[in-house]
Amino acid sequence: MKTCKFMFIRPVLRALQTLTMSDKYNIAFVLGGPGAGKGTQCSKIVEEFGYVHLSAGDLLREERAKLGSEFGELIEGHIKNGTIVPVEITCSLLERAMKDSKKNEFLIDGFPRNQDNLEGWNKQMGDKVNLKFVLFFECPLNVCTQRCLDRGAAGSGRADDNMESLKKRFNTYMTATMPIIEHYESLDLVRKIDATQSPDEVFEEVKKLFT
Numbered sequence: 001m002k003t004c005k006f007m008f009i010r011p012v013l014r015a016l017q018t019l020t021m022s023d024k025y026n027i028a029f030v031l032g033g034p035g036a037g038k039g040t041q042c043s044k045i046v047e048e049f050g051y052v053h054l055s056a057g058d059l060l061r062e063e064r065a066k067l068g069s070e071f072g073e074l075i076e077g078h079i080k081n082g083t084i085v086p087v088e089i090t091c092s093l094l095e096r097a098m099k100d101s102k103k104n105e106f107l108i109d110g111f112p113r114n115q116d117n118l119e120g121w122n123k124q125m126g127d128k129v130n131l132k133f134v135l136f137f138e139c140p141l142n143v144c145t146q147r148c149l150d151r152g153a154a155g156s157g158r159a160d161d162n163m164e165s166l167k168k169r170f171n172t173y174m175t176a177t178m179p180i181i182e183h184y185e186s187l188d189l190v191r192k193i194d195a196t197q198s199p200d201e202v203f204e205e206v207k208k209l210f211t
C-alpha cells in the first residue's frame with residue numbers, strides 16, 4: 001500500500017518542475033562597449049526571431065523624460081557621467097516592461113553593467129528567468145568611439161555621444177562591466193561575436209546562436 005501512495009509523488013514533482021520552468025522568462029543579456037552595435041543587432045534579432053528587445057539605457061532615458069519622475073535628475077546625472085544607475089531603478093523598469101509585454105522571450109540590452117546590477121538582478125529576478133546566454137559584442141575602443149561620435153553627429157540627440165562622456169563611459173565599461181562579462185564567461189554562458197564587420201556580416205554570426 002505504502003509503495004502505491006508514493007508512486008505518484010515523483011511524476012507530480014516532475015510535472016510541477018516543468019510547469020515552473022515554462023513559467024520563467026527566457027532571456028539573453030546583450031553586452032559590449034558603447035557603440036559596439038548591440039541595439040542594431042537586437043533589432044535584427046527581433047525581426048527574424050521574434051524576441052522582445054529591452055534596452056536598459058532606453059528604459060532609463062524614457063523614465064528620465066517623464067514629467068515629474070522621481071528619478072529623472074538622478075538618471076540624467078548618471079547618463080552624462082557614464083556611471084551606473086542603482087539597480088533597484090533599472091531592474092524595476094526591466095521587470096515592469098517584461099510583465100507589460102505579456103511575452104516570454106527577451107533580449108536585455110546593456111545590462112547588467114556592474115556588480116550592483118548583477119547582485120540586484122539575481123535577487124529580484126533570478127528565480128523568474130532562464131538565462132540562455134550572454135551575447136557579447138567585442139569591438140575595439142577606437143571603432144566604438146567613432147561609431148558613437150558619428151551617431152551624435154547624425155543627430156542622435158544623446159547627451160552622452162560626445163568625447164567627454166565617452167571617455168567616462170569607456171572607463172565604466174572597462175572597470176565595471178568587463179568583470180561581469182568575465183563572471184558569465186566563468187559560467188560558460190558568454191557567446192562572443194566580432195562586432196567590427198558590417199551589420200549584416202555581424203548578424204550572420206549572431207543568427208547561428210538563435211537557429
Ligand SMILES: Nc1ncnc2c1ncn2[C@@H]1O[C@H](COP(=O)(O)OP(=O)(O)OP(=O)(O)O)[C@@H](O)[C@H]1O
Nearest residue numbers: 033034035036037038039040147151197198199202
Ligand atoms: N557593424 C556596424 N558597422 C558600422 N556601424 C555600425 C555597426 N553596428 C552599428 N553601427 C552604428 O553604430 C552606432 C551605434 O550602434 P548601436 O546603437 O547599435 O550600438 P550600441 O552598442 O547599442 O550603443 P550604446 O551602448 O551606446 O547604446 C549606430 O549609429 C549604428 O548605426
Ligand SMILES: O=c1ccn([C@@H]2O[C@H](COP(=O)(O)O)[C@@H](O)[C@H]2O)c(=O)[nH]1
Nearest residue numbers: 056057078079082083084085090110111
Ligand atoms: O543598465 C544600465 C544601462 C544604462 N545605464 C546608463 O545609461 C547610459 C546609456 O546606456 P546605453 O546602453 O549606452 O544606452 C549608460 O552610460 C549609463 O549611464 C545604466 O546606468 N544602467
